[in-house]
Amino acid sequence: MKNLREKCASPAFTSFLASISTIIIGLLFGYALLFALNAPNANTGMVAMLTNGFTSSNSFAKVLYQAAPLMMCGLSVGFAFKTGLFNIGAPGQYTMGAFVAILLATQFQMPWWICLLGAMVGGAVWGLFPGLFKALFNVNEVITSIMFNWIGMYLVNLIFANMPKTLANYWGSTNSDRTADLAKANPDAMIPKLGLDQLFDSTYMNISIFIAIAMAIVMYIVVNKTTFGYELKACGLNKNASQYAGINANRNIVLSMVIAGALSGIGGGLYYLAGTGQYVLEKAILARGFDGIPVALLANSNPIGTIFSALFVSYLSVGGSAMQPHFSTETVNIIVSVIIYLAAFSLLMRNMLTKAMKKKEEGKK
Amino acid sequence: MITLANVLSCTIVFAVPLLLVALGGMFSERSGVINIALEGIMVIGALAACFSLKAFDASGFGATNPQLAVFFAVLIAGACGVIYSLFLAFAAINLKADQTIGGTALNQFAPAFAVVITWAIQGQGQTQIQIPSWVRITSNTFGLGDLEQGFWSNLIFKYFYLTTPLAVVLLILAYVLMFRTKFGLRLRACGEHPQAAxxxxxxxxxxxxxxxxxxxxxxxxxxxxxxxAAGSTFASSVGGYGFLALAVMIFGNWNPWTILGGSFFFALFKVVASYSSIIPFLPTFEGVKSASNIYQMLPYIVTMILLIFTSKKSRAPKAEGIPYDKGTR
Incomplete structure (x- = not known):
C-alpha cells in the first residue's frame, strides 16, 4: 500500500494527472461554449466530437493518418523544449520537409524512402538557421523561427511555381495552385500501405503512424539514455552551470535545433507522401506545425507521452469535422487552446496536486 | 506619378497597424512581459470592431455619422484587446507561467473563437464579416466634392481611414507616456530590474x-x-501581422521612433511586392513565375541580416520573460 502511495506522489504520475485535469477542464469549457452558442444541439455536437473517431474504421484510419505528422511536430517542439528552446519554427521546418519530399517525388521521381530522408534534411536545414543565429549572434530563436517560417513559405511557393513538373496541372489535372497528385505523378513515392488500407477499408491508412511511433521511441532513448541527451537537458536547465561543467552549450543549441527541425521535416514528408493531401500554394503558414506546440505541452515534452497526446489531438480534430453543420470545426481549436493555456501553468497545478496529496497523507498519519 | 502616390498611400495604410501593434508590444515588453499574443489580440480587436461596425450600419447610425461610428469601433476594438490581454497578464504575472506558451495559447484561441462567433452570429458557413463602405474617409468627408486623380489626391485619399491620424496621435502619446512621465520611468524600471523597482x-x-x-x-x-487596410471583409485572420509587428518592435529596438521607421520599411516591402509588376523601375525577373514571392521574402531576410549586426547592441529589456517573484528581492 505504501508503495502505491509513493508512486502516486511521483512526478511522472502528478504530471499525468495534471495533463488529464487540463484536458477535462478544456472539454468542459468547450461544452459550455457549445451550450452558449446553440443549446439544443450542444449535446449531439459534443457526442459527435468525442465519438466520431471510433464510429467507422475509416475515421479511425483518419485519426492515425493525421496523428503521424502531429506526433513528429510534437516531438520536434518537445525536443527543443528539453534544451530550453521554444521551437515556434516547426511550421517552417514542416513546410520545408514537405517541399523537399514533394520535389524529390515529382521532379526527380525518387522512391518514398529517399523522399522521406530528403524531408528530414530539408527540415534540419530550416532548424539549423535559428540554432546558428542563437549560438553565434545571440538572436532569440523565437524571432528567427518566425522570420524563417515566412521565408520558407514564400521560397517554397516560388520554387514550386517555377517547376512545372511538381504541379498538378502537369499531370493532367486542372489545378495549377497545388502540387501533383502522387498517385498520378509517382506512385512509388507514396508511403507503403502494406495492405493496411484494405484492413481498415480506408485510403488514409499507411505505415506512417508506425514510423512516427518508432521515432518517438528513438527520441525517448536519445533524451533519457544517452550522454548527449543528458547534456542537452543540462543546457536547458542551466546554461551557465553546464558550460562550467565542460559542456559546449552553443554546439548543443545548434544540434538541438537541427534535430528538432529534422523531426518536423519528417512530419511534413509523412503527410504529403501519403498521397491523400496536396500542398496548396497559399499565403498562409501551414497550421499543422503550430499544432505540434500543444501536442508537446500536453505530453510535458516526454516523447512517449507525445504518442498519446498526438493521438488525442488528432482524435479531437477528426471528431470536430462531425460537428458540422451545427458548429464549425474550429471549436476543437478552442478546446485545444484552452488546454494549452492551462498547461502554461501546469507547474502550478502539479505543485498543488503534490501538496494536496502530501496533506492527505499527513492527515492519515 | 499616380502609381507612386498609390504605393505610398498603400504603404501608409499598412504601416499603421504595424506601428500600433509594435508600440503595444513595446509597452508590454518594457514592463517585462513578452507579448507573443499580439496576433491573437489583433484578431479579437478586429472581430469586435467589425461586429460593432455591422451593428452601426444596421441601425443607420453609421451611414449618418460615419467617422464617429469608426471612432466608437476603435474604442471597442481597444477595449476588447485590453480584456483579452488580461488573460496573458493573469497567466504571466499572477501565475508566473511561461509567457511564450500562454501567448501561443491565446494566439490559437483567437482565430478559432472568431470563426465560431462569426458562424454563431451570421449563420452557418458565413465566415466573413462585411465591412460597410462608409468607413473610408473620402474627399467628400471634407466637403471637397469628387477630386480628379492626381498625385496629392491619390496620396491622401486613396486609402484614408480614421485610424491613420489616430495612429499619429497614439505614437506621440506613447512616446510622451514612456519617456516623459513618472509612469513611463517606473514601467521601464520593472522591465529592466524589477527587484530594484x-x-x-x-x-x-x-x-x-x-x-x-x-x-x-x-x-x-x-x-x-x-x-x-486589408479589404472589405474580415475573415478571422490578420495575416500574420502580429508576428510581423513583433519583428518590427525588435527591429526598432523597443523605441517608438525607430519602430515608426521599421513599420514603414516593412509596409513598403509588402506593398512593393503586390505592386511589383506595375512599378517601372523594379527588376521584373524575366522568366520567373510568381516573382512577387521574392519581394515578399525580402523584409524578413533583411530583418535577419540587420539582427545579426544589431544583436550585439540590442536594447532588449533585461528582465523580459522572467516572472517576478517577490521572494527573489
Whole structure:
C-alpha cells in the first residue's frame, strides 16, 4: 500500500494527472461554449466530437493518418523544449520537409524512402538557421523561427511555381495552385500501405503512424539514455552551470535545433507522401506545425507521452469535422487552446496536486 | 506619378497597424512581459470592431455619422484587446507561467473563437464579416466634392481611414507616456530590474499589468486598422501581422521612433511586392513565375541580416520573460 502511495506522489504520475485535469477542464469549457452558442444541439455536437473517431474504421484510419505528422511536430517542439528552446519554427521546418519530399517525388521521381530522408534534411536545414543565429549572434530563436517560417513559405511557393513538373496541372489535372497528385505523378513515392488500407477499408491508412511511433521511441532513448541527451537537458536547465561543467552549450543549441527541425521535416514528408493531401500554394503558414506546440505541452515534452497526446489531438480534430453543420470545426481549436493555456501553468497545478496529496497523507498519519 | 502616390498611400495604410501593434508590444515588453499574443489580440480587436461596425450600419447610425461610428469601433476594438490581454497578464504575472506558451495559447484561441462567433452570429458557413463602405474617409468627408486623380489626391485619399491620424496621435502619446512621465520611468524600471523597482516602492505587478493592458489596447486597435487596410471583409485572420509587428518592435529596438521607421520599411516591402509588376523601375525577373514571392521574402531576410549586426547592441529589456517573484528581492 505504501508503495502505491509513493508512486502516486511521483512526478511522472502528478504530471499525468495534471495533463488529464487540463484536458477535462478544456472539454468542459468547450461544452459550455457549445451550450452558449446553440443549446439544443450542444449535446449531439459534443457526442459527435468525442465519438466520431471510433464510429467507422475509416475515421479511425483518419485519426492515425493525421496523428503521424502531429506526433513528429510534437516531438520536434518537445525536443527543443528539453534544451530550453521554444521551437515556434516547426511550421517552417514542416513546410520545408514537405517541399523537399514533394520535389524529390515529382521532379526527380525518387522512391518514398529517399523522399522521406530528403524531408528530414530539408527540415534540419530550416532548424539549423535559428540554432546558428542563437549560438553565434545571440538572436532569440523565437524571432528567427518566425522570420524563417515566412521565408520558407514564400521560397517554397516560388520554387514550386517555377517547376512545372511538381504541379498538378502537369499531370493532367486542372489545378495549377497545388502540387501533383502522387498517385498520378509517382506512385512509388507514396508511403507503403502494406495492405493496411484494405484492413481498415480506408485510403488514409499507411505505415506512417508506425514510423512516427518508432521515432518517438528513438527520441525517448536519445533524451533519457544517452550522454548527449543528458547534456542537452543540462543546457536547458542551466546554461551557465553546464558550460562550467565542460559542456559546449552553443554546439548543443545548434544540434538541438537541427534535430528538432529534422523531426518536423519528417512530419511534413509523412503527410504529403501519403498521397491523400496536396500542398496548396497559399499565403498562409501551414497550421499543422503550430499544432505540434500543444501536442508537446500536453505530453510535458516526454516523447512517449507525445504518442498519446498526438493521438488525442488528432482524435479531437477528426471528431470536430462531425460537428458540422451545427458548429464549425474550429471549436476543437478552442478546446485545444484552452488546454494549452492551462498547461502554461501546469507547474502550478502539479505543485498543488503534490501538496494536496502530501496533506492527505499527513492527515492519515 | 499616380502609381507612386498609390504605393505610398498603400504603404501608409499598412504601416499603421504595424506601428500600433509594435508600440503595444513595446509597452508590454518594457514592463517585462513578452507579448507573443499580439496576433491573437489583433484578431479579437478586429472581430469586435467589425461586429460593432455591422451593428452601426444596421441601425443607420453609421451611414449618418460615419467617422464617429469608426471612432466608437476603435474604442471597442481597444477595449476588447485590453480584456483579452488580461488573460496573458493573469497567466504571466499572477501565475508566473511561461509567457511564450500562454501567448501561443491565446494566439490559437483567437482565430478559432472568431470563426465560431462569426458562424454563431451570421449563420452557418458565413465566415466573413462585411465591412460597410462608409468607413473610408473620402474627399467628400471634407466637403471637397469628387477630386480628379492626381498625385496629392491619390496620396491622401486613396486609402484614408480614421485610424491613420489616430495612429499619429497614439505614437506621440506613447512616446510622451514612456519617456516623459513618472509612469513611463517606473514601467521601464520593472522591465529592466524589477527587484530594484520593488525596493523603492513601485508595485511591479501593477506596472506589468498596466504594460500588458496598454499593449492590449494598441494591439486591438491595430487589428482593426489591419482589417480596414486589408479589404472589405474580415475573415478571422490578420495575416500574420502580429508576428510581423513583433519583428518590427525588435527591429526598432523597443523605441517608438525607430519602430515608426521599421513599420514603414516593412509596409513598403509588402506593398512593393503586390505592386511589383506595375512599378517601372523594379527588376521584373524575366522568366520567373510568381516573382512577387521574392519581394515578399525580402523584409524578413533583411530583418535577419540587420539582427545579426544589431544583436550585439540590442536594447532588449533585461528582465523580459522572467516572472517576478517577490521572494527573489
Amino acid at each position: 520593488d525596493s523603492v516602492g513601485i508595485n511591479v505587478y501593477a506596472m506589468r499589468y498596466a504594460g500588458v493592458m496598454i499593449g492590449g489596447f494598441l494591439g486591438g486597435v491595430g487589428g482593426f486598422a489591419y482589417t480596414l
